[in-house]
Amino acid sequence: MKVSVVTPNYNGERFLKAFFESLDNDSECIGEVIIIDNGSSDESKSYINSHSFNFPVKLIENDKNLGFAPAVNQGIRNAKYEYIFSLNNDTEVKKGSIRQMIDLILSADDIFSVQAKMLQYDNKNLIDDVGDEYNLLGWTKKTGENHKSDEYGEVMEIFSSCAGAAMYRKSMLEELGMFDDNFFAYMEDVDLALRSKISGYRNMLCPQAIVYHIGSATSGSRYNEFKVRLAARNNVWTVYKNIPIPLKITNFIFLFFGFFIKYIFFLRKGFGSLYLSGIREGLSNRNKIQKTQFKSENTLNYLKIEYRLIINTIKFLKR
Secondary structure (H helix, E strand, O other): OOEEEEEEEOOOHHHHHHHHHHHHOOHHHEEEEEEEEEOOOOOHHHHHHHOOOOOOEEEEEEOOOOOHHHHHHHHHHHOOOOEEEEEOOOEEEOOOHHHHHHHHHOOOOOEEEEEEEEEEOOEEEEEEEOOEEEOOOOOEEEOOOOOEOOOOOOOEEEOEOOOOEEEEEHHHHHHHOOOOHHHOOOOHHHHHHHHHHHOOOEEEEEEEEEEEEOOOOOOOOOOOHHHHHHHHHHHHHHHHHHOOHHHHHHHHHHHHHHHHHHHHHHHHOOOHHHHHHHHHHHHHOHHHOOOOOOOHHHHHHHHHHHHHHHHHHHHHHHO
16 A cells, blocks of 8 residues: 655755655555655755655646645545655655554545654654644634644544644545645645545544654744734635534634634734734635535534534633
8 A cells, every 4th residue: 555645845855865864764555755846946856856765756746836725636646556745845754654644544545644653853852733723713723732742642533634744635636626736835724634534534643653854844933924814824724625504603702702802812922913804804705715505414523513612712711
């Protein structure tokens, strides 16, 4: 069983040597590596074209930065294999991890995605991300962030896999509509996870699969003008797109306070106006987003999602 590794790249030449060397350790599981270059101005393309690897490497060249979601979709459409390993370029994969993820995703027909345990590259004793959670406030939280690396040692269901190191079934991606190109970057994996859960699929953590992640390598920092505006806009779209009207009404007060508290947070960091501009863009352009079609047979799944949102909110408030 082999996978297609799909990796967007934007001026990431400095990461590519370690990235490919780590993949060599699991080359027997890799059918191809698809690099989607988003108009890099560094020597990324030259590096890829001038090196040989232990697996086929396909380079897709874009004239400009199309964003994470469109680039990954390009890779998925060009992939030859059923299992897609979406992997950031600023990562290193521990030997044996891809096999562990394949074994888990094959273990049940309703598993849509499998998340690797992502550890911090500069401090491998700490977790970076073991899955993303979402709550009634409209907030996304990286599960396990800054916890010790030996925590979260059991396979478990998570709300959303982080697309920086996650394996997906291509057939289900095509069924669900893949990542939303309109999102460009940020929240696109949570949006996809919501759609998968609406259809009754599961997302799982594979703690035996280890990926070391530098983080914010392309955007440059945890909080910046680009990130704050896009994340705010995409959060509006995630709610508009996936939550049916009865649950929007039920959750309105929580969502209102969630967005308001985030505004105060970013106001104090000097990004208040940018956060509001993202909200306004999300609201004014919401009609360009294709809403997830409500089907009565998925009613129970919507209620399960609501229950998970409530539990995640309670957990957050108890912190």
